[in-house]
Amino acid sequence: MTEGTARTRQPSMTDVARTAGVSAQTVSRALRGSPNVNAETKRRVLAAVEQVGYRFNSAARALSSGRSHTIGLVLLASGGYYSRSAVTAGVEAAAGEAGYAVNIATIAALDTGLMERALSKLADQGVDGFVIAVPLISVTPKIEDITRDIPTVTLDGSRTAGARVLGIDQQEAGRVATQHLLDLGHRQVWHISGPDEWIEARQRRQGWQECLDAAGVEAPPPLEGDWSPDSGYRQGQIIAMIPDVTAVFVAGDEMAFGVIRALRERGRSVPDDVSIVSVDDIALAAHCFPPLTTVRQDFYRYGAAAVDLLLRGDDADVDESVASVSLSVRESTTRPRSG
Amino acid sequence: MTEGTARTRQPSMTDVARTAGVSAQTVSRALRGSPNVNAETKRRVLAAVEQVGYRFNSAARALSSGRSHTIGLVLLASGGYYSRSAVTAGVEAAAGEAGYAVNIATIAALDTGLMERALSKLADQGVDGFVIAVPLISVTPKIEDITRDIPTVTLDGSRTAGARVLGIDQQEAGRVATQHLLDLGHRQVWHISGPDEWIEARQRRQGWQECLDAAGVEAPPPLEGDWSPDSGYRQGQIIAMIPDVTAVFVAGDEMAFGVIRALRERGRSVPDDVSIVSVDDIALAAHCFPPLTTVRQDFYRYGAAAVDLLLRGDDADVDESVASVSLSVRESTTRPRSG
DNA sequence: GTTACTCATGGCACCGATAACATACGCTCA
C-alpha cells in the first residue's frame, strides 16, 4: 500500500483515559454505567470517547469478563422459511435490546451430527446462551455437555440437560383449528401433520385428536408432511383420492398451499368441497386463493420471549402472553354442502 | 450451590500443552494447521485436546490476532421474508465453510439512523466484514467511516466508501419477464415496482422500460409497492380499475400474490384477462392459484457469493454464475384473448 | 568441515478490557 499515513490501531480505553485525564479503569466504569462515577468525570469521559473515536472492543471484554454478550441461535435451513425469518427477527430484537448480539448457526437437516457441530461451533464462538429453534431429535452426551455448561432455551419443547423450555401450547392450536371445522358442521376432520420429530407437530396432532375424541368422532389416520409446500402437495394428492373428505386440518400454512393446489388439480374445490384450516398465518395466507383460514402464531414474539427467558429467566409472565393463539377466519373453510 | 467440585475454568491451550508435553505455541500451531508441525506431535496434541475437553476461545484469538472471524449481516425486518431467510442461509453456509461466524443485525425500517446503529453495533462486536442486504438510502459520514475501516459487500448495488458491490443483473430479470409477456402477444405491459430506494427495484424497472422501448411500445406509468403482499393488493386494485390491461410485470412474488387477489376480487381473471409475471420464484410460487410465472433468483447462492467476495475477493467467477436468471413459466401468464 | 538453510519447537511480550484490591477524600457520629 502506498498510503501516506499508516493504518494505526484503533484507539483503546487507555487513549480515552489519557485524553480525559483519568485512569482506564474509570473509563471502563463510566462506560458501563457504574454508579460510583462522578457526573462531571463521566461527561469528560464521554467527550473523550467522541474526540478520539473510540470503539468498544468486545473481544477484550469477553476475554477478561468471561462473558461474550452474544447468544447463539440454531435454525433449520429447510422447513418454514416464514417462521424462521420471524423468529430470527424476534430473537435479534430482544437480544439487541438487552445489549446482546446474535450468532446464527443453520443446520441443513435434522441430523444429530449436524446439531452437535452447530452447537459446538457456537460454543467455540463463546456464546453466553443458546436459543434452539429446531427439535432435538436425539440428545447425545455431547449435546448434553454443551447445554449443561451454557444456558439454553428450546423453542419446540425438546428437553436436554439444563435447558429451559419455552412452552407454547400447540395443542391448543390444533384444538382451535379442529373445533372450528366441527362447529361449521363437518362430521369428520382429516389431518396432515408436520414431521413427527417436531414436538410442535405432535402437539398440534394431539390437539386435533383430543378435539375429535371429545366430539365422539373417531380420528382418521393422520398423514405426515415436512412443512414444505411440496410435501403438502403430495399429501393433498392422497387426500384428493379419498371420497367423502370434507375438512382437513393442515399443520402449517405452507403445506396448506400445496394441499389446496392438489385438491384443485383433482377437481375438488376449496372450500366448496373441502374446507382447509391450518396454522401460522404467514403474510401470504390472506392473499392466496382461497384466502386461508388459519391459527395465528406470533413467531416474532415467540423469538423475543425465548431471549427474555434466556437472559432474565422470568418464566411466569412470558409464557402467558406468548401462548395465546387466535383463529383468522377466511375463505378456505365453510359449512359442508349437506351440513 | 452445594456441588462438591467447584466449577473450574475451562481448559486452555496451556492445559493441552502440558498434557501433550509440548509448548502452548505448538498447540496453537497444530490446531491452526500450520505446516511446520510434526505429524506425530500434531496427533499428540489432538489427543490431548480430546482428553482435557479443550474448547477454543475465540475471544482470546480475536484479541490477540485482531481478527474475530465473524462477519456481520445487515437485514431489513420487513420486506421479503423469503429472500431474507434464503440470503441468511447462504451467507451462513459460506461463512461457516470458511470458518467464520455470522452476526446479524436487523433494521426495522429503511432509516439512516437505524442503519448507522446497526453497523455500529456490529462494528463494536468486532466483525471482520459486512454483508449489507438492504439498500443504503443515504450514506452518511458515519456509515462511510465504518465501511472504510471494515470490508463491506453490498447486495443491492448501493455504493459506499470501500465497499464491493455484488452485481446481479436485475435489469436482465426485468427484461426477461417483460419479453416473455411481449412474446406471448401482449401489446402493453404494466409494471408494479418495488420501493424506489432499492436498486433492485430500479434495475428491474429499467429492464422493463428498455424492453418496451426496444419493442417500440410506450411504457405506461409504473406503480410502486413495498414488496409486501398488502402493497401488491393495493396496487392491484388500481390496476383492476384500468381497462385494457392485459399484462403486468410485478417486481416481486409476494406482491404478485396481492395483485392477483385484487384482480380476482374485481372480477378480472388471471391469466385469462390479465397475465402476471414476477420475480423471485419463492417456494410458494408454484403452489398458489394460479401458479406464478416468475423469474427465478437464487438467493441462497446470492448470499453465499457475497461472503466469497468478502473473504476472497475473487469477483470474476462469482459474478458470472450468480448473475444468471431463468424464467419459470407457469400458469399466471398466457396469450391475450384477442392476441 | 564449515557455511547455509530448513524444519520443528520454545520463550516471551502483548492485544484491551475487567476483577480485585488499594488508596484518598469527605463525612458522620460517638
Added chain:
DNA sequence: TGAGCGTATGTTATCGGTGCCATGAGTAAC
C-alpha cells in the same frame, strides 16, 4: 478527635491465545 464508612478513583494482575524472535537439530552444498 478519631473510628468507621461510603464514594470516587488509581494500580496491578489476569483472561487465553498469537506474533515475533530465538534456538537446536538435521541436512545439503561448497
